[in-house]
Each structure stands twice: as structure tokens, then as C-alpha cells.
Amino acid sequence: MSYKIEMKDQIMTFTIDRPEIRNAINDEVMVGLEELIKKVHNSNPRVVIITATGSRAFCSGGDLSVFHELKTEEQAYPMLKRMSEVLYSIKTLPVPVVALVNGAAVGGGCEIATACDYRLVWEHAKCGFIQGTLAMTSGWGGATYLFETLQHDRALKMLSDANALSAEQLFEMGWATKVVKDQADIDEFFQTMKKIRPEVHRAYKEVAIRKWRLNGLKDRVEAEVRRCAELWAKDAHHEAVNDFLTKPKK
Numbered sequence: 001m002s003y004k005i006e007m008k009d010q011i012m013t014f015t016i017d018r019p020e021i022r023n024a025i026n027d028e029v030m031v032g033l034e035e036l037i038k039k040v041h042n043s044n045p046r047v048v049i050i051t052a053t054g055s056r057a058f059c060s061g062g063d064l065s066v067f068h069e070l071k072t073e074e075q076a077y078p079m080l081k082r083m084s085e086v087l088y089s090i091k092t093l094p095v096p097v098v099a100l101v102n103g104a105a106v107g108g109g110c111e112i113a114t115a116c117d118y119r120l121v122w123e124h125a126k127c128g129f130i131q132g133t134l135a136m137t138s139g140w141g142g143a144t145y146l147f148e149t150l151q152h153d154r155a156l157k158m159l160s161d162a163n164a165l166s167a168e169q170l171f172e173m174g175w176a177t178k179v180v181k182d183q184a185d186i187d188e189f190f191q192t193m194k195k196i197r198p199e200v201h202r203a204y205k206e207v208a209i210r211k212w213r214l215n216g217l218k219d220r221v222e223a224e225v226r227r228c229a230e231l232w233a234k235d236a237h238h239e240a241v242n243d244f245l246t247k248p249k250k
């Protein structure tokens with residue numbers, strides 16, 4: 001199984017469990033995230049955590065060993081669309097969602113973390129929208145969410161530079177909610193959250209969701225997905241993915 005869903009003390013935790021491939025997203029993890037969304041609506045946790053196994057990676061994005069088989073715009077679009085719907089559902093969950101970024105979050109991994117309400121980033125983790133190095137853009141809605149999260153110039157620069165940034169840099173620019181160095185730092189975040197009743201957290205989340213519904217977030221995500229699918233089909237993208245998959249082993 002590529003993922004785990006656990007509920008403890010009213011906290012529902014989703015753990016991507018593919019450390020050998022740096023927790024890349026395949027079909028099974030997508031199924032797991034869809035299951036998570038249903039469970040949250042049915043069982044009413046206080047808070048949701050998304051994290052991953054190991055300390056090397058939170059998520060390295062889409063599993064390129066699987067997705068490189070998608071060559072055309074028509075082939076790429078359904079995968080991008082499906083995952084964009086998963087992330088939109090996560091973004092609009094009625095409870096706070098925390099990305100516990102245990103290691104690198106790149107490409108689609110950075111999109112998943114950006115779709116969450118809070119990002120607790122371990123001090124060694126490097127994160128970035130590195131899709132530009134693959135001659136394409138984000139395709140799961142992450143750029144749309146980044147422009148909702150950061151000041152315009154910082155979002156545009158993070159996307160266009162296409163490199164991975166340190167936890168300290170991510171905190172300074174406003175992407176990381178908190179840089180964590182041990183379990184006590186994580187516990188402190190949740191203890192503070194617990195002091196306030198869950199219905200208050202939910203009510204503030206409703207305010208954010210109302211804004212996103214009014215400002216057409218869903219349509220903007222769809223436009224991002226369509227544009228990514230166009231770039232996906234270009235030779236430059238396929239060549240860059242091929243270079244990644246055939247790079248010499250370390």
C-alpha cells in the first residue's frame with residue numbers, strides 16, 4: 001500500500017508511503033487522497049495532516065516513471081485534471097489542513113503543500129516549483145494557489161526561477177508557516193490550535209472558502225491545468241523527463 005490514513009485524538013493523518021521513490025504520486029496515492037477527502041467529510045476530524053514516510057522527501061511530484069507514458073495533450077489532461085480536483089477538494093475541506101513537510105517537496109509535491117492551509121517545514125527540507133526545469137508549468141493548480149498565498153512578485157519569482165529553496169528562505173517569503181527542528185516544535189503548533197474550539201477554526205475556514213468561490217478559484221485552476229497539458233505535449237518536456245529518468249545512478 002502506498003499510503004496510510006490514521007485517526008488519533010481527532011487528528012486525521014494521511015501519509016504517503018513510497019520513500020524509495022521519494023513519495024512520488026502514482027494512481028494508488030491519488031485513490032488514497034480521494035479516500036481521505038471522503039473520510040474527512042464523513043468523520044469530522046478537528047484537523048487533517050498530510051505528510052510522508054522518511055526524512056528525505058515529502059513528495060517529489062508526479063511519478064515520472066509512470067507518467068512519462070502520457071505523450072499527448074489529450075493523454076496528459078485527464079491525469080492533471082484528476083489530481084487538480086483532488087487538490088481543490090483538499091483546499092476547500094471544512095477543517096484546517098496542515099502539510100507536515102518532512103523533506104523535499106518539489107514539482108507536484110510543492111503543489112500539494114501549497115494547497116494546504118499551513119506548512120510546517122522541517123529545517124532540512126528544500127521545496128520548489130521545479131516544473132520549469134521540465135519545460136512545463138505546474139498542472140495540478142499549485143500556481144493558482146501560490147498566487148492566493150504569497151505576495152505577487154514572490155509567487156511569480158518562485159514559479160519562474162524553478163529552483164528548490166531552503167526552509168529559512170521559504171519562511172522569509174511567507175510560504176512556510178513555521179520551520180520545525182524537532183517534535184516539540186510540531187507539538188507546540190497543534191497545542192496552540194487545540195486551545196481554540198474546532199467550530200471556530202471551521203468558521204474561519206468558511207470565510208476563506210467563500211472568498212475562493214467568489215473569486216473563481218476553480219475556473220482559474222482549470223485554465224492552469226489546460227495550459228500545462230499543452231506544454232506537456234511538447235518535445236522539450238519529453239526530452240527533460242527522459243534526461244531525469246536516464247540520469248546515471250548515484
Ligand SMILES: CC[C@@H](C(=O)O)C(=O)SCCNC(=O)CCNC(=O)[C@H](O)C(C)(C)COP(=O)(O)OP(=O)(O)OC[C@H]1O[C@@H](n2cnc3c(N)ncnc32)[C@H](O)[C@@H]1OP(=O)(O)O
Pocket residue numbers: 020021022024056057059060061062063064065067104106107108109111130131134137138139140244245249250
Ligand atoms: C506530474 C505532475 C507535475 C506537476 O504538475 O507538478 C510534476 O510533479 S512533474 C515531477 C516533478 N518532479 C521531478 O522532477 C522529480 C524531482 N526529483 C528530485 O528532484 C529528487 O528526486 C528529490 C525529490 C530532490 C530527492 O533527491 P534524492 O533524495 O537525492 O533522491 P534521488 O533523486 O536519488 O531519487 C531517488 C529515486 O527516486 C526516483 N525519483 C525521484 N523523484 C521521482 C519522480 N518524481 N518520479 C519518478 N522517480 C522519481 C529517482 O529517479 C531515484 O530512482 P533510482 O535512481 O532508481 O533509485
